[in-house]
Amino acid sequence: MDYNPQFSVVWNNAGLFIQGVWLTFQITGVAIAFGLLLGILGAIGRTSDNRIANGIAIAYVEFFRNTPFLIQLFFFFFGLPSIGVRMSPWQAAVLALAINFGAYATEIVRAGIEGIAKGQVEAGLALGFKPFQIFRHIVLIPALGNIYPALVSQIVIAVLFSSVVSQISAEELTFVGNYLQSRTFRSFEIYLAISLIYVALVWCLKAIAFLVQRRFFAFTQYIR
Numbered sequence: 001m002d003y004n005p006q007f008s009v010v011w012n013n014a015g016l017f018i019q020g021v022w023l024t025f026q027i028t029g030v031a032i033a034f035g036l037l038l039g040i041l042g043a044i045g046r047t048s049d050n051r052i053a054n055g056i057a058i059a060y061v062e063f064f065r066n067t068p069f070l071i072q073l074f075f076f077f078f079g080l081p082s083i084g085v086r087m088s089p090w091q092a093a094v095l096a097l098a099i100n101f102g103a104y105a106t107e108i109v110r111a112g113i114e115g116i117a118k119g120q121v122e123a124g125l126a127l128g129f130k131p132f133q134i135f136r137h138i139v140l141i142p143a144l145g146n147i148y149p150a151l152v153s154q155i156v157i158a159v160l161f162s163s164v165v166s167q168i169s170a171e172e173l174t175f176v177g178n179y180l181q182s183r184t185f186r187s188f189e190i191y192l193a194i195s196l197i198y199v200a201l202v203w204c205l206k207a208i209a210f211l212v213q214r215r216f217f218a219f220t221q222y223i224r
Helices: 014-046 051-065 069-083 089-114 118-126 131-146 148-168 173-184 187-216
Strands: none
Touching: 014 051, 014 089, 014 148, 014 173, 014 187, 051 089, 069 089, 069 148, 089 131, 089 148, 118 131, 131 148, 148 173, 148 187, 173 187
16 A cells, blocks of 8 residues: 655644654753762762762762663653652652763763872872862863763763653653654654654754753764
8 A cells, every 4th residue: 555655744744843852852851960069969979988878889880881761751750649749750850860861970980080190180299289170170071072072972861861751751852752753643644753753853962962062062073
């Protein structure tokens, strides 16, 4: 049986696709911001001589890197209400994505911190820098520069992971596609359009990351 693609279903629902893209940006943007903060805190714990802080950081990383993201998402959205903690789909999506991203970011940032020569820290102490100043200017910023390409790759993965939150009815791009497909039955056109939109999103993200890298981390290898 011949199939005649009808991409008018995409053009006629462009507004819904735009709304889905906007919510995808919202979810991933907030999640990545909080996830990066968690990653930095986790990396501090992983490189700390304090056994408690180190143990908590290790447990956090091992648990969330070795369990499926979908299960984590279901736990926050379906599991927590059992103990009286209720969240909207948007809140659960952001929380799950942030914590998951933070676990991976922890190991990436840790590698960057451990790559900083101890002599630089000792030089900072000799110059009278305070511990926070040493961490911020001598350790953290150069470390982020060194691991910037790996961090951007993880951010791209987080953007693609966001499609999973459609399973809890968070109305991002994939949810919009599923909604339209269930009403128009034009699976080929809709999912092809969604795939191309995700490709465009990733290209835009990499272009922005490239500009940020040239502006703030020019000493690192350019992202390709």
